[in-house]
Amino acid sequence: MFETAELGRSISKAEYEERVETLRIELLEIQQDLRQCDFPVIIVMAGVDGAGKGTTVNLLNEWMDSRWIDNNAYVRHSDEETERPRYWRYWRDLPPKGKIGIFLSSWYSSPFIDRAYGHLDEADYDERLDRIKIFEKTLADDGALILKFWMHLGKDAQKKRLKKLEKNELQKWRVTKTDWKHWELYDKFTEAAERLIMRTSKGHAPWSIVEGEDNKYASLTVAEQIRDAIQRHSAQRRSAKEAQAAMAQQAKAGKKTVKKKIDKDAPVRELPYPTVLSCLDMSKTIEKEEYKKELKSLQGRLNKLARKAIDRGVSTILVFEGSDAAGKGGAIRRITSTLDARSYKVLPFAAPNDEERAHHYLWRFWRHMSRAGRMTIFDRSWYGRVLVERCEGFAREEEWRRAYGEIVDFEDQIVDHGTVLVKIWIHISPEEQLARFKARELTPWKKWKLTDEDWRNREKWADYEEAVNDLVEKTSTTAAPWTLVEGNDKKYARIKVLRTVCDALEKRLKQS
The missing domain is CATH 3.40.50.300 (P-loop containing nucleotide triphosphate hydrolases)
Structure with missing residues (x-):
């Protein structure tokens, strides 16, 4: 050469x-x-x-x-x-x-x-x-x-x-x-x-x-x-860009946009075939006394494991995704309440800002990778590309389709470095979501959580369910598997989340 x-x-x-x-x-x-x-x-x-x-x-x-x-x-x-x-x-x-x-x-x-x-x-x-x-x-x-x-x-x-x-x-x-x-x-x-x-x-x-x-x-x-x-x-x-704009204009010309009034009691559209979510047993529950006992035990176990991870320089990344009102925030609080506030960070992600839009979509997540011994909790994550951006049309089909491979590679690098990566999807049924939405409307300190966008997302329930099925199929790997959590019973969901995190940390610490 x-x-x-x-x-x-x-x-x-x-x-x-x-x-x-x-x-x-x-x-x-x-x-x-x-x-x-x-x-x-x-x-x-x-x-x-x-x-x-x-x-x-x-x-x-x-x-x-x-x-x-x-x-x-x-x-x-x-x-x-x-x-x-x-x-x-x-x-x-x-x-x-x-x-x-x-x-x-x-x-x-x-x-x-x-x-x-x-x-x-x-x-x-x-x-x-x-x-x-x-x-x-x-x-x-x-x-x-x-x-x-x-x-x-x-x-x-x-x-x-x-x-x-x-x-x-x-x-x-x-x-x-x-x-x-x-x-x-x-x-x-x-x-x-x-x-x-x-x-x-x-x-x-x-x-x-x-x-x-x-x-x-x-x-x-x-x-x-x-x-x-x-x-x-x-x-x-x-x-x-000009060709894409012309195609988008043609597509828009062929459609008539009618602003629909939100029907809050309308049933969601269901898919005609089973998915990883529809196959979950949503009746799972736990008794109150057993919940208190398990919660205390698991939080104590997590505290010990987290302190050991700090000593050994083992980082942890937790990814939380799920339906609106599924209980992600409550599950995260049960984790953080047992940790030293100096050792973790919770990062909620919404739409990217101008600086983030000026970079590749993974950039804003890469820059938040945990330091040795720290725990970083992502409330929504890089999966937005194959969920919200896919279902709402913010990403072109070729963009969200290639994202599966990009995400798998990203997560492989995280795990190869020795970081504990736990991915949790908390699922609730459409009926349970409707009940929680209505309860939020009547609760002053929870009212702010509910927006018109949440109600509109219910109309795309089937689209999101299909997207979740695809992401689990394409990104649940041996190195970074998904844990699907039945969330209709909040207490049951919190226990399963805590146990999942503890098991993952314990397994990694045995290797170090």
Whole structure:
């Protein structure tokens, strides 16, 4: 691969200055246009030590408006980062729509170096690269433009570059013992790089190999490719958006919208076939005295397990989903009332805000991953993409259909990190929901919980039930199974939830 690279490519000073003058104007104009676009630009800079990655990034910031560029470089993992899944640090730093994010020492660095040093065999290396492919595909499917540049130098050219830097009083700090160690392992690094590029250069995230012997040539090549790619991607997104708008307009023209009055006593539409929810035994209950006894026992057990998890640095994530008025809040309170308030956080999620809408839908959940020993409770979660957004038409069919795979991958990373992940769906029957809604209307301190939207959602009961059936079927895995809770009896539901959480924590702690 690198044998066919055009080594020694250079450019004259006059040509360089002429092209830069025009290029800078074009880049600034494109950058301003980008601010109004519905996609981010992700630029990955990788390659041989001393090949000019830093120089190129510095020039890009000089030629463009650096206020609209996020520069990210990674050296060592901080304690905050090692306590969370590996990709947390990258999701956290992803640029929003309309901005450029440049990544030096990105998600490629760790597997690449580990392979060159022999710390990873080929199978493990491929597995790490496959994780990268999934990550980049997830971002590209959401519209992100991903540009990856591999800055290359031949072995002799790299040695010459490192020696030249060492002789420069202002630049010699850049050359370290590690750089020379990497030079000695040049063939190993080249072999690892060729496999990396071969396996991860895809149409949605291609690699561009740039000869780095002449910094002027390399920087111009990178900048011009960025300019052309943004123009191309912007035009494609604009055309696709116009086509979607035209189709939506046609569909709207064929429909007559009539505002219906809410009939609160209307029966919900039921599906003509069984689902995972309709097969639940909703008559399950527990006697009051037994409930008190079980509650006390399980809360004590949870308290001990939670303290042990803190000591061992085991994180826990609880996901609560369910029908409106199913009792999620009550179940969560029975958990938190037995925990140290400093060790947990409850995060209720509703519609995304402007900052969250400017990122991939998983971004707002990635940034809340638990630190070591902490418990994070999600009241509604990333499943909104395949529930509310699916049923209410906020996500296109291709978006919510691909979300199943994205969610499974997301949860695999959480569990692989050693985090306890418990997913709970609390279900109530339509009749029980109606009774609870009416009770809320008459209870002053609960009235605020009930909205017209809750009543309208009852009209889509069957749609939501079908969506729940699909999500359980497609995302209940061995690593992250769903627990379905019969919730018509609140006391029974709370006991089952507590027991589920305790069992999951206990199982994980036995492994540590």
